[in-house]
Each structure stands twice: as C-alpha cells, then as structure tokens.
Amino acid sequence: MRAFELESVEAVDQAVSHRRVHDGEAFIAGGTTLLDLVKLDVMQPEKVVDVSRLPLKRIETLEDGRLKVGALVSNTDLAKHEIVMRGYPVLSEALLSGASTGLRNMATTGGNVMQRTRCPYFRDPDMPCNKREPGSGCSAIEGINRNHSVLGTSEQCIATHPSDMCVGMVAAGATVVLEGPDGQREVAFEDYHLLPGETPEREHDLKPGELITHVILDAPRGGGQHYLKLRDRASYEFALASCAAIVTLDGDSVSDVRVALGGVATKPWRATAAEEALKGQPATQENFERAAEAAFADAVAYSHNGYKITLGKQAVVRALRDATAAARA
Ligand SMILES: Cc1cc2nc3c(=O)[nH]c(=O)nc-3n(C[C@H](O)[C@H](O)[C@H](O)COP(=O)(O)OP(=O)(O)OC[C@H]3O[C@@H](n4cnc5c(N)ncnc54)[C@H](O)[C@@H]3O)c2cc1C
Ligand code: SF4
Known part of the structure; x- marks a missing residue:
C-alpha cells in the first residue's frame, strides 16, 4: 500500500475546492471500497480527502413529496428509515441484501453509488484491464467470466456493476445532486452510470472536482x-x-x-x-x-x-x- 496525504474537510465548498482536478485525489466516506482498492494498488491516490464529517447525513421529505437523502447517510440508516421502509420497500430490501451489517453501517449513499466493479481482473494490477488501464485489453472476455455481464457490454469491458442499492434506486426513480467547481447540477439516476462502450474507464457522469451531495428519490410510487x-x-x-x-x-x-x-x-x-x-x-x-x-x-x-x-x-x-x-x- 502506497502512502497518501490525508485531509479532512468540514464543509461542502471546502471539499469541492480542496479537490484538485486530476486523478491523484480521491474522496473517502465510509472507506469500504476505497481502502481495499488502495491496498490492492488498483487506486493510487496521492491525496485522500475525508468527507465523512460533512453535514450530509439527513433524510428529509421535500414539499413535492420526494425524499432527499444526504450522501453520507449510511446504508443501514437509509434501509431502516421509517419513510424508506414504508414508501420505498424495494430500496430498503435492496440495501439490506448487500454486504454485511458492519459494512452497511460504514457504507454511505454516495460511496455506494460510486463503488467499483468486483471484476477480479480489475482488482489485480498484474492483469490487463481496460477499465483500470485503458488500452491494455480485457482479461475477462476470453477469461473466467462467470460473474460478468450479459447486458450493456462492449468489446472493451463486460464487468458488472455490483450495487444492490443502485438497482433499488433505478426502480424507485431518483436524481443525483452534484456540487462542483462550477456550482450545483442534477443528473437522472439512471443516466448517471455510463455504459462501458469504448471508454470503460469512464464509469459515471461525475465531472472532475465534483462531489455527490444528495440523492433525491422520486415521490413514493405505491404499488x-x-x-x-x-x-x-x-x-x-x-x-x-x-x-x-x-x-x-x-x-x-x-x-x-x-x-x-x-x-x-x-x-x-x-x-x-x-x-x-x-x-x-x-x-x-x-x-x-x-x-x-x-x-x-x-x-x-x-x-x-x-x-x-x-x-x-x-x-x-x-x-x-x-x-x-x-x-x-
Ligand atoms: C466484503 C464486501 C462485500 C460487499 N457486498 C456488497 C453487496 O452485496 N452489495 C452491494 O451493493 N455492495 C456491497 N459492497 C460494497 C459496499 O456497498 C460499498 O463498498 C460501499 O457502499 C461504499 O461506500 P463507502 O462510503 O464505504 O465508500 P468509499 O470507500 O468511502 O468510497 C468509494 C468511492 O466513492 C467515492 N466517493 C465516496 N463518497 C463520494 C461522494 N459523496 N461523492 C463522490 N465520490 C464519492 C470515493 O472517492 C471512492 O472512489 C461490499 C463491500 C465489501 C468490502
Ligand atoms: S471486464 Fe472490464 S473490468 Fe474486467 S478485465 Fe475486462 S475491462 Fe477490466
């Protein structure tokens, strides 16, 4: 594991302005994805910005009936929230099916949206992988691909997206709220993650320097x-x-x-x-x-x-x- 500089921030604008616009920096929230990948040498940030103290831990109902979820709400707190259990049981069930209790207590909403594929070749720096190292090739297409995708694949990458929570959010309907150097913007949840196409290293519509601040769920659909x-x-x-x-x-x-x-x-x-x-x-x-x-x-x-x-x-x-x-x- 390589050494990195660690910086803690207390306010959203501090987080966004602190983040330099290049690959050498990463946010850390619960750390359950990031630290594994740093230890494996798959991600090599020179600097890690700890966003876990930002005031983004609230869940609140908006006037139009939608539910605004802070990016730092833990997977446990979201799954067990009364409104989520009542109005979005599909999301609560998806969250509770993931990982373990200990991991769900640490894992955050924003971090879950941003989690990386579990493709074993991606997680092994000795193997060619277009997602980790563009142009190096895809070891899975001709390799052991039992856990890989059958939908949305390309000749460059066939890795599955591993999240349960995100599947629940696509069904429920949601919007990702981002704060960046150019201000705030919103992206429909189902457009946020990108197909691998020719650029599997681009996994989502997050621009350099941006932070997920919230996910807003559509008003409950009932049914x-x-x-x-x-x-x-x-x-x-x-x-x-x-x-x-x-x-x-x-x-x-x-x-x-x-x-x-x-x-x-x-x-x-x-x-x-x-x-x-x-x-x-x-x-x-x-x-x-x-x-x-x-x-x-x-x-x-x-x-x-x-x-x-x-x-x-x-x-x-x-x-x-x-x-x-x-x-x-
Ligand atoms: C053993 C194991 C089993 C698991 N099983 C499951 C499972 O069954 N189902 C499932 O869905 N998941 C599973 N997970 C994944 C787990 O849900 C994720 O690791 C977790 O949700 C990530 O959240 P985090 O806060 O810890 O993210 P971190 O590790 O802190 O960050 C993850 C990534 O997101 C970025 N990031 C974090 N917050 C933000 C933000 N607000 N804005 C922009 N970028 C941000 C970080 O820079 C990093 O790149 C498992 C994980 C482990 C280790
Ligand atoms: S499937 Fe994607 S992540 Fe896995 S080896 Fe191929 S390019 Fe890398």
Whole structure:
C-alpha cells in the first residue's frame, strides 16, 4: 500500500475546492471500497480527502413529496428509515441484501453509488484491464467470466456493476445532486452510470472536482414492491442476478410497473422493454414470462456466463410475482 496525504474537510465548498482536478485525489466516506482498492494498488491516490464529517447525513421529505437523502447517510440508516421502509420497500430490501451489517453501517449513499466493479481482473494490477488501464485489453472476455455481464457490454469491458442499492434506486426513480467547481447540477439516476462502450474507464457522469451531495428519490410510487437477489450463498455475497420490481394494479391488470436489474449488466439496469411488455396487461405468470423474455432479448452470453440469461429471467418472473402479491395484499 502506497502512502497518501490525508485531509479532512468540514464543509461542502471546502471539499469541492480542496479537490484538485486530476486523478491523484480521491474522496473517502465510509472507506469500504476505497481502502481495499488502495491496498490492492488498483487506486493510487496521492491525496485522500475525508468527507465523512460533512453535514450530509439527513433524510428529509421535500414539499413535492420526494425524499432527499444526504450522501453520507449510511446504508443501514437509509434501509431502516421509517419513510424508506414504508414508501420505498424495494430500496430498503435492496440495501439490506448487500454486504454485511458492519459494512452497511460504514457504507454511505454516495460511496455506494460510486463503488467499483468486483471484476477480479480489475482488482489485480498484474492483469490487463481496460477499465483500470485503458488500452491494455480485457482479461475477462476470453477469461473466467462467470460473474460478468450479459447486458450493456462492449468489446472493451463486460464487468458488472455490483450495487444492490443502485438497482433499488433505478426502480424507485431518483436524481443525483452534484456540487462542483462550477456550482450545483442534477443528473437522472439512471443516466448517471455510463455504459462501458469504448471508454470503460469512464464509469459515471461525475465531472472532475465534483462531489455527490444528495440523492433525491422520486415521490413514493405505491404499488407492490420487491427486491430479489440471487447469489452463490445466502449472505455477504454480490448478486449473480437481481431484480427490483414495483407493480401497480388496476383490478387484475398492471397499470404501472418498474423493473430494474442487477448482477447481469454493466450498469444498474432499467428493463424498459419488460415494463412495456407488461403495462396494461393482466398480471399473470404468462405475462411475467413475456416481460422477462423482453428484458433479456438483447443479452449477449460469454463463455461462462450464459446461465445468467436464464437466471435473470427467473429473477424477473419471481420479483414480479412477489411484487404483485404485495400489491394485492
Ligand atoms: C466484503 C464486501 C462485500 C460487499 N457486498 C456488497 C453487496 O452485496 N452489495 C452491494 O451493493 N455492495 C456491497 N459492497 C460494497 C459496499 O456497498 C460499498 O463498498 C460501499 O457502499 C461504499 O461506500 P463507502 O462510503 O464505504 O465508500 P468509499 O470507500 O468511502 O468510497 C468509494 C468511492 O466513492 C467515492 N466517493 C465516496 N463518497 C463520494 C461522494 N459523496 N461523492 C463522490 N465520490 C464519492 C470515493 O472517492 C471512492 O472512489 C461490499 C463491500 C465489501 C468490502
Ligand atoms: S471486464 Fe472490464 S473490468 Fe474486467 S478485465 Fe475486462 S475491462 Fe477490466
């Protein structure tokens, strides 16, 4: 592990102005991603700016019904917040399915949005990886790619986005609020993470020097909600496939639906084709299966991860079925 300079800041403008506009600096919040990657020599910041004391730990309802979540709200506090449990159960379930209690106590909302892929080649500086070192090649495409993506891939990178929380947020609908040298701006949550394309090193729409200050959740959608996570073991494990579903019924028909996927895609994935296939249709097993087919119509399998297409479809069907049951309850 290389030595770095550590600086603590107490105010947002201090954090933003302290951050020099180059790769040699990084923010640290809970530290559960950053410190691992520094120890592995994957990230090599010369300076780390500790933002954990910034006044960004509040959760407040806005006049228009949306919920403003400070970037430093811990994953535990967000999952257990009364309004989140009542109005956004899909998000609460997604958060509680992630990592472990100890990690969730440290992990922050902003840090979770910014967490990096768990691709083992990315985490091994001795292996070629376009995301870590652009132009060096992708070791996963011809390598062990059992945990990699089947949606949103490119010839440069097929790494999955590992977050559960972000999948819940895509389903619930949200906005990322950023503060930077040029002031404040907002980005729709589902546009914030980028597809790898030709530039897998660019993972999100965060401009140099910017800090995430808040995530604002859309007003609660109601309906029945469920987050289903399928993984190799029942806890302390990343998703092989996951699905966040929100189903609103009008009688026996689906009047509105949101479907988001994790573990199968290069970014937290909104499955709009599945939503379109289901809207206005009776909430039946057959129609859930049609929606699942639509969700994976463009999926591309690599040598070891073809099973994810089947598993992902099963996750969609089961999540829709459970969300529908919750809507009927
Ligand atoms: C063993 C293990 C298991 C895990 N399992 C899961 C799991 O099952 N599901 C899941 O979803 N996650 C899982 N995680 C990931 C965990 O959720 C993340 O590590 C955590 O959310 C990151 O938050 P943090 O505050 O600790 O971020 P940090 O480590 O402090 O920062 C992470 C990155 O975000 C940047 N950053 C932090 N805050 C901001 C901000 N406000 N604005 C801009 N940039 C910022 C940092 O510079 C850094 O690059 C696991 C992690 C570990 C170590
Ligand atoms: S999948 Fe992406 S992160 Fe993994 S080795 Fe290839 S380029 Fe690197």
